[in-house]
Amino acid sequence: MPRINIKDIAQKAGVSKTAVSFAFNNPSRLSEATVQQILTIAEEMGYSPDPVARSMSTGRTGTIGLLLPQPLPEIVRNPFFPEFLEGIGEVCAHSGLSLMLVPPLKGSIRRAIINAAVDGFLTLGLEEFKATMVVLRQRGVPFVTVDSDPIEGVPAINVDDAGGACQAMRHVLSLGHRQIAILAIRSGKQGHYREYVGTLGARMHGYLQALEEYGLTIDRRAIRLLECASTEEGGMESFQTLWKLSRHPTAIIAMSDIIAIGVIKAANTAGLHVPQDLSVVGFDDITMASLIHPALTTVAQPSREKGEIATRLLVKLIEANAKPVHQMLPTRLIERNSVCPPRREEP
Amino acid sequence: MPRINIKDIAQKAGVSKTAVSFAFNNPSRLSEATVQQILTIAEEMGYSPDPVARSMSTGRTGTIGLLLPQPLPEIVRNPFFPEFLEGIGEVCAHSGLSLMLVPPLKGSIRRAIINAAVDGFLTLGLEEFKATMVVLRQRGVPFVTVDSDPIEGVPAINVDDAGGACQAMRHVLSLGHRQIAILAIRSGKQGHYREYVGTLGARMHGYLQALEEYGLTIDRRAIRLLECASTEEGGMESFQTLWKLSRHPTAIIAMSDIIAIGVIKAANTAGLHVPQDLSVVGFDDITMASLIHPALTTVAQPSREKGEIATRLLVKLIEANAKPVHQMLPTRLIERNSVCPPRREEP
DNA sequence: CTCGATCTAACAATCGTTTGAAAAACGTAT
DNA sequence: ATACGTTTTTCAAACGATTGTTAGATCGAG
Numbered sequence A, B: 001m002p003r004i005n006i007k008d009i010a011q012k013a014g015v016s017k018t019a020v021s022f023a024f025n026n027p028s029r030l031s032e033a034t035v036q037q038i039l040t041i042a043e044e045m046g047y048s049p050d051p052v053a054r055s056m057s058t059g060r061t062g063t064i065g066l067l068l069p070q071p072l073p074e075i076v077r078n079p080f081f082p083e084f085l086e087g088i089g090e091v092c093a094h095s096g097l098s099l100m101l102v103p104p105l106k107g108s109i110r111r112a113i114i115n116a117a118v119d120g121f122l123t124l125g126l127e128e129f130k131a132t133m134v135v136l137r138q139r140g141v142p143f144v145t146v147d148s149d150p151i152e153g154v155p156a157i158n159v160d161d162a163g164g165a166c167q168a169m170r171h172v173l174s175l176g177h178r179q180i181a182i183l184a185i186r187s188g189k190q191g192h193y194r195e196y197v198g199t200l201g202a203r204m205h206g207y208l209q210a211l212e213e214y215g216l217t218i219d220r221r222a223i224r225l226l227e228c229a230s231t232e233e234g235g236m237e238s239f240q241t242l243w244k245l246s247r248h249p250t251a252i253i254a255m256s257d258i259i260a261i262g263v264i265k266a267a268n269t270a271g272l273h274v275p276q277d278l279s280v281v282g283f284d285d286i287t288m289a290s291l292i293h294p295a296l297t298t299v300a301q302p303s304r305e306k307g308e309i310a311t312r313l314l315v316k317l318i319e320a321n322a323k324p325v326h327q328m329l330p331t332r333l334i335e336r337n338s339v340c341p342p343r344r345e346e347p
Numbered sequence C: 001c002t003c004g005a006t007c008t009a010a011c012a013a014t015c016g017t018t019t020g021a022a023a024a025a026c027g028t029a030t
Numbered sequence D: 001a002t003a004c005g006t007t008t009t010t011c012a013a014a015c016g017a018t019t020g021t022t023a024g025a026t027c028g029a030g
Helices: A006-013 A017-025 A032-045 A051-058 A072-077 A081-095 A109-115 A129-139 A161-174 A198-213 A232-244 A257-269 A287-291 A303-319 B006-013 B017-025 B032-045 B051-058 B072-077 B081-095 B109-115 B129-139 B161-174 B198-213 B232-244 B257-269 B287-291 B303-319
Strands: A063-067 A098-102 A121-124 A143-146 A156-159 A180-185 A223-228 A251-254 A279-281 A298-300 A326-329 A332-334 B063-067 B098-102 B121-124 B143-146 B156-159 B180-185 B223-228 B251-254 B279-281 B298-300 B326-329 B332-334
Touching (some): A063 A109, A063 A303, A081 A098, A081 A303, A081 B081, A109 A129, A121 A129, A156 A161, A161 A198, A161 A251, A161 A298, A161 A332, A180 A198, A180 A257, A251 A257, A257 A279, A287 B287, B006 B017, B081 B098, B143 B303, B161 B251, B180 B198, B180 B232, B257 B287
Parallel strands (some): A063 A098, A063 A121, A121 A143, A143 A156, B063 B098, B121 B143, B180 B223
16 A cells, blocks of 8 residues: 555645645745645645655755765774764754765675765765765765865865874974884785875874984884784784884884774783883874873874864755865874883993 | 766667666666667766666665654764664665664654655654654654664564663662662653653663662662763762762662763762772763773663664565564673672661 | 567656646736 | 736646566577
């Protein structure tokens, strides 16, 4: 038995379909009495306009899509995702929009983009950029990229990952550390850090810049680079790898807090004292960073704002055709208790 | 300039719209050569079937809606929301479905339900139940309620809030506590605990049951009930209120971890030692519960599973018409370090 | 060369709305 | 009664696909 539709109501009320439509969307074009009658009958029969059919006609869905590079379960584990969502949610609520989460469909981002019935996309940290961009373009709806390398003509919201990373590295260097390990999030680039892209690339760039200011560079001896999974285990394993080497670093800089926390835990169980024996810096400022002992020195980014600003821009693009702007939000170093000057060097 | 559509492709390829449609959805009904030709042209012209129009025809959107009782920003702050999402995400990924977050639209859940182009709804902790249920019914798509008082004939997934609460209270009672304060999440019911509904009601019920087993009941003297906001501040204020009274409780049982954490912090700043001077129990087992000092004894629920099972059921309801089942998932008491026997009573 | 079987592809209806343009209804002034 | 300006209401054409049914092409066999 099919859902009750506009024709049924029109028939029952003895008016045309048009009249019923007007009763809902443009009551001023009908007499008050007719509107009331139609609405009453609709209420009685439990009718409401079909959202799909309405979208078909109006060309609007009232929904924006959040395009995710990975399956939902992996994304939501990301500790700053909720904050980002919060920012999006604020703007959505204000504009009366719904939010559709759009992970890859059967492994394909392309399929996901093509299938999503939305008025516009927010993309979060896309990797395979060029291909995806083409699909987005031909999909024909506006989109705003977040956390992707900015491209001319494509609206983009980013945070100053490079600047934050640079601050973090500078902080450590300024305290006198010269034996430093960088723990990068594993990317499949096998340590070829010049090929890093996106967030990863920006952070790496920041680290390198600070090193350069001190006349240093990654040399596999004093300044080392290791890749690991962005998990506690990844951090723990990396610590162990490093501690097997002859010369230990006096500071470890991790590209994510969760890695840094793994390092601290592993260091603790190895009997070391953080920061006296080993300084540790993270990135992201997740909740746990301030709760762990010692509290983690890290780089914070305005996740909520990022979502908010990106969504605001997208809404503008959907409603009118605003200009595709780039915007970069600040990051800042949060100094807590996991960093101090290195011990005097023992000969 | 209108989006390119099926007709354009048909024209260009010199075939009918039907053929183009088949090339995408049912290639076996066309010769291999034709399919290839159509697909190539579609590729060249950047065509893909419009998702809205497709939904219109097929009656399917490929999307399920998560109906939320509050605006997005408030919901995502809820620490177990991500886990719940994770469970939903797993099933969605597996079934090739997208997820639409559906908060109240301009303050109205009804409007939100009516407007959402989805194949089914998951509802999370709905309060105004009867009204919403009616709207959902007439919306004509299947739905599964999560964390709502179960109703005959409506598929529902719940966790054993009552059982968990009962265990928590029993635990405290069995250690000898007889001066106990219950901190309930404020609900507008002004302490009339018999009117609590949903999760709140179930937890309260559990506390009361355990008390009854010991021949006790809420009496405003030994066993007290206080309502507060489910925030750290709420917990802190409640502690202060309680400590102004002549007879202090030896144990505080909070309906949420975040309240319990507020209590612990306030107790610490008041110079008390938890648990020696005051035992504290929470509910939810959020991440912070295990990180705070002392680690919080609390009741854990399988949030991820809850999402997973609910979604699985919804998918079944959408695909065939399965039976509307009720299911209750277990909760369990996690004993950590915030509870111990009360001090010997001083006369 | 014709007939029938087997593939291919096309026709046309359908999904449930919205909306610009046109018709009908109505009241009022001439 | 007629003409005219407002309201009120209806017509019918989109919107962009899918799909059951049917017509036409192709091919081999008789």
